[in-house]
Amino acid sequence: MRESSLFRGKAVRLASALAAAAVLAGTPAVAATSTPSPNATGGSGGSSGAGNSSGTNVLPGTSFLTAGKMEAETSTTATASTGEYMYWSFPALAGQDVSAKVTLTLPGGRTAPTTWRVDVFDGIRRHQPCAIGRPQATAQAADAEVKIDCGPRTIRPWSEAWSADPLPGTYYVRIAATEIQEKDLGLKLKVTLELTADGDGDIGPDAGQDDSLKAPLVPITRGGQVLQPGQAAETRKVTMAGFDTGDDAWLSGTTGRWVWTAAGGVVAMLLGISGFMFARHPRRWFR
Amino acid sequence: MMTTTKRRIAAGIGALLVAAALGGATPAAADPDNGPANTPPPKVDLVLDLSGSMNQNDAGGQTRIDAAKKAFNEILEALPSEALVGLRVLGQGNPGNNKAAGCQETAQLAPVGKPDKAAMKVAVAAQRPTTGWTPIGLTLRKAAEDLGNEPGTSRRIILITDGEDSCAPPDPCEVARELAAAGLNLVVDTLGLVPDEKTRKQLTCIAAATGGTYTSANNAQELSERVTQLVDRAVVKAEEVTTPTTVKGSPNGCADAPLLGPGVYNDREEFEQHLWYRVPQLPGQELRASATVGIDRAVARDYDVTITATTEDGRDLARHTDAGSGRMDGQSAGLRYSMPAKGDDKPEAKDAKIVCLMVSTAFNANAGVPRTPGMPVELLVDLVAASDAQAADTHGLGRGWIFLGVLAGVGLVGGLLFGWLVRFFSGMRRAV
Known part of the structure; x- marks a missing residue:
């Protein structure tokens, strides 16, 4: 066979070693290029046990601007008044399935059924539908407790500007009584909010590499300034723990895809030739 | 006592x-x-x-x-x-x-x-x-x-x-x-x-x-x-206090609307009113705008809020509508619009394009409910780094270790099979 005579001895071993090295090289690099896990980047949270309270309870705010700041995978307990609107916020990353689980311990002496609702909003206050969970429940006057929960869709690394897909950034949780008897307002209410974030923030090798959000949806928190004609404002730098724009990701973009594909072809060719040599002349390998 | x-x-x-x-x-x-x-x-x-x-x-x-x-x-x-x-x-x-x-x-x-x-x-x-x-x-x-x-x-x-x-x-x-x-x-x-x-x-x-x-x-x-x-x-x-700036949006249209920089604003909007604002946006910036209309009076059960971004000559850039229902403190809507960067030069103020923002609502109330002053509007305007507006074309190319592994695996299996076939047939020929 003519082709087999092209590669002999050292050449064969070199080729197969190259191919093996190319495959092996991939193994450790997987960990290096994956999106950081939320546990490692939880910021002030520190310890990473799921659902653990971070120690101090975060009290609710009464609006988006005053929302109580929580971390994902923490819980909080607070007292409030029935009929109040309670807001909390927390950061979340691409690939995470976040959810808000709410337990309301209701006051006694209520006169009528009350409907409670939990809503999740993204960083630009777009209401996110609950893909899982039951966000609304009605408590009868005699009920001592009601549970509601809402888990929006998996957070994506990027979406078209016109879509309202969930993106990395700040998320808001609002708890409200949507139907309540006027007599039952202002009573003491105990609220427990548990935030969970499943998924480690790595949603595969394509995540945020061709297209990525350049700034997480973390809202501005300063008073605005009216401009004079001809003025234009600077771009605000937005930062969030664990957020990666993917700009400096290894081999990103279309160029990266060409490199991956070509490299894949070369590896396939080398391994094909090695496989052929091994099958054709196995004794040469075990001399 | x-x-x-x-x-x-x-x-x-x-x-x-x-x-x-x-x-x-x-x-x-x-x-x-x-x-x-x-x-x-x-x-x-x-x-x-x-x-x-x-x-x-x-x-x-x-x-x-x-x-x-x-x-x-x-x-x-x-x-x-x-x-x-x-x-x-x-x-x-x-x-x-x-x-x-x-x-x-x-x-x-x-x-x-x-x-x-x-x-x-x-x-x-x-x-x-x-x-x-x-x-x-x-x-x-x-x-x-x-x-x-x-x-x-x-x-x-x-x-x-x-x-x-x-x-x-x-x-x-x-x-x-x-x-x-x-x-x-x-x-x-x-x-x-x-x-x-x-x-x-x-x-x-x-x-x-x-x-x-x-x-x-x-x-x-x-x-x-x-x-x-x-x-x-x-x-x-106490540690986080945001004080919105009060602004008066134009009910007439974009032309005489106030020019807003990034930040949080307060305004009032009456029923059926459209409020306009203008935001100068530079190439390479993404405009993010959210509006929350506070429900400070008894309104009819269903309502919605729309925020729209258009060019000065009325082309749509982005819009978002969200509807709500029942007893609630407010209704929000938000949008993003990225303007692609032009070259590598740092854009100057003269490169800015005016984006018109319009906040409109659909609220209804009984005759006895006061119409003025209007309902409170909280408007957030933000200018951040622009993201790609559309998905990049992959040209059918692949990426990632799984992709590479599949190619390598297919190559190896193909080579082995071909090698055995060749060996099998050459052995047969020798036997013949």
Whole structure:
């Protein structure tokens, strides 16, 4: 066979070693290029046990601007008044399935059924539908407790500007009584909010590499300034723990895809030739 | 004895209220990119109703009074010196049946400013609860005056009362709505002591009109608990204070709309109105805008808010509509629009394109519900780094270790199979 005579001895071993090295090289690099896990980047949270309270309870705010700041995978307990609107916020990353689980311990002496609702909003206050969970429940006057929960869709690394897909950034949780008897307002209410974030923030090798959000949806928190004609404002730098724009990701973009594909072809060719040599002349390998 | 008891409780309440003032007092934590560096400290005016029988239900709770007094001392000691707190009472006189005189009964016990703790303590303790009139509307106006009118400050009134207004007009809820619309960033929290239905309705109306909270308490222990709850929450909130800038959007169209830079704004929008704003956007910037319309009055069950970004000549750039239903504090919508960067040059102000933002709503209400002032609008405008607006073309190319592994695997298996085939057939040929 003519082709087999092209590669002999050292050449064969070199080729197969190259191919093996190319495959092996991939193994450790997987960990290096994956999106950081939320546990490692939880910021002030520190310890990473799921659902653990971070120690101090975060009290609710009464609006988006005053929302109580929580971390994902923490819980909080607070007292409030029935009929109040309670807001909390927390950061979340691409690939995470976040959810808000709410337990309301209701006051006694209520006169009528009350409907409670939990809503999740993204960083630009777009209401996110609950893909899982039951966000609304009605408590009868005699009920001592009601549970509601809402888990929006998996957070994506990027979406078209016109879509309202969930993106990395700040998320808001609002708890409200949507139907309540006027007599039952202002009573003491105990609220427990548990935030969970499943998924480690790595949603595969394509995540945020061709297209990525350049700034997480973390809202501005300063008073605005009216401009004079001809003025234009600077771009605000937005930062969030664990957020990666993917700009400096290894081999990103279309160029990266060409490199991956070509490299894949070369590896396939080398391994094909090695496989052929091994099958054709196995004794040469075990001399 | 009864008078002393009442006075002590009043003093305790006063102290707890003073502590509530801490809420805004701590300077805002400065975040280099997001945070306000020099937000003036928020101001709080505490308003205590002395007119009624608010301590009636507290039968001989001596230890509770002691506890309240203890809390008073502790909280007063802990009050940071930079807190800006004032104290006002209403219905403090004893005018008998003279309504005209009784309805003027409100007095400032301590001006809004760095508190003179000893003087405040004495002033509250010296007040005698009476059975006079309850001029809540007038008192709210006076309390708002106490808080001043310099821009950029957030203001809070904490009103504690046991009875509804007995002096209308002015109707306290109308006054509250008027004050909230005056662009003062004023919020009124209300606390009802043993509230009856009328009081509750009035206090919830005041709270809703200004975006504050309503809380009730039925005895001294509850009162202490609930005020402590308000205080605790206010204290936690202290590190993050955002004061929106008041702006007046144009109802006529984009051409004469105000030019906005990034930040948080307040406005008012009437039913059926469209409010326009203009934002200069540079190439390479992404415009993010959110609008929250506060539901500060009784509206029909279903409603929606739309925010639209267009060019000056009316081309659509982005829009978002969100609908809501039922009893709620507000309805929000938000959008993003990225303008692609032009080359590598840093864009200059002259490269900016004007984006027109329009906020419109669909709210409906019964004829009796006031139409003016309009509903509160909170508008967020932000300019951040632009992202790609459309998905990149992959040209059918692949990426990633799994992709590479599959190619390598297929190559290896193909080579092996081919090698064995060749070996098999050459062996056959040799055998033949």
